[in-house]
Amino acid sequence: MIQADPQTISSIFPLFTDQRLLNVLADRGTIRTYAAGDYVMDRGMPVEFIPLLLTGSLRIMRRDDEDKELLLYYLRAGETCASSLTCCMGKTNSEVEALAEEDTEVLAIPSNLVDEWMEEFPEWKAFVMRIYHDRFQELLETIDAIAFQQLDERLMRYFNERIDNQGGDNVIKASHQEIANDLHSSREVISRLLKQMEKNGMVTLGRNRVEVLES
Missing domain, CATH: 2.60.120.10 (Jelly Rolls)
Incomplete structure (x- = not known):
């Protein structure tokens, strides 16, 4: 003991x-x-x-x-x-x-x-x-x-909470399905949002990982 x-x-x-x-x-x-x-x-x-x-x-x-x-x-x-x-x-x-x-x-x-x-x-x-x-x-x-924010705002809030929980590490190790589960959304919707965020220079996507560039 x-x-x-x-x-x-x-x-x-x-x-x-x-x-x-x-x-x-x-x-x-x-x-x-x-x-x-x-x-x-x-x-x-x-x-x-x-x-x-x-x-x-x-x-x-x-x-x-x-x-x-x-x-x-x-x-x-x-x-x-x-x-x-x-x-x-x-x-x-x-x-x-x-x-x-x-x-x-x-x-x-x-x-x-x-x-x-x-x-x-x-x-x-x-x-x-x-x-x-x-x-x-x-x-x-x-x-x-849930009541007042759009899903993209909730997604960024989720990333910021994960980053805080990881001591500032801005790489989120999770699949699109896992992120969707956490936000009670669908994988397809989350994937579309992430691709748009990548296009806007906010994130970089990899296999089961999301690097947050802008928070």
């Missing part, structure tokens, strides 16, 4: 300054590693731990009854999953899937501690509330995008 040290946790989660909280995070949390493509959480399964991201990134998504995927958001180092927090506090099974986008390390916090720490550690409560606030803001932005 691999454990994190308080200094490492503090450097990745700067909101945590209470030494007691840092010590208990290090003591009760365990480091779990996932290769790119591994599932960290699966829909319908009990949520046994809260994943605090140390390195890498997670893709949080839902699937409908026809197995169509809906991208909800990405998680990066210093964040955790709002849905898993809700499931822990409500003692319900996971409503989402969490997939490692790249090799990823998480600090796994046992789910039974979430409620207990909300009362014991003000910084933990502030962290949880900040996570909820950030996800709610993303939800509002997504609703605005």
Whole structure:
């Protein structure tokens, strides 16, 4: 069993300054590693731990009854999953899937501690509330995008989010079908848009890759 040290946790989660909280995070949390493509959480399964991201990134998504995927958001180092927090506090099974986008390390916090720490550690409560606030803001932005933006604007917003998630790397490694799935569109429509964007000098297309030249 691999454990994190308080200094490492503090450097990745700067909101945590209470030494007691840092010590208990290090003591009760365990480091779990996932290769790119591994599932960290699966829909319908009990949520046994809260994943605090140390390195890498997670893709949080839902699937409908026809197995169509809906991208909800990405998680990066210093964040955790709002849905898993809700499931822990409500003692319900996971409503989402969490997939490692790249090799990823998480600090796994046992789910039974979430409620207990909300009362014991003000910084933990502030962290949880900040996570909820950030996800709610993303939800509002997504609703605005669907309601008010054209698909080409949504596509560029999607690219910018992927670039941010990749630490500034402007090469999106995804097929046209995968991009279409994320935007709930069709491959044909996305391919036409991408070809037009390439013609306008905004992107360069390759096999299962899009290099964004203008954002």
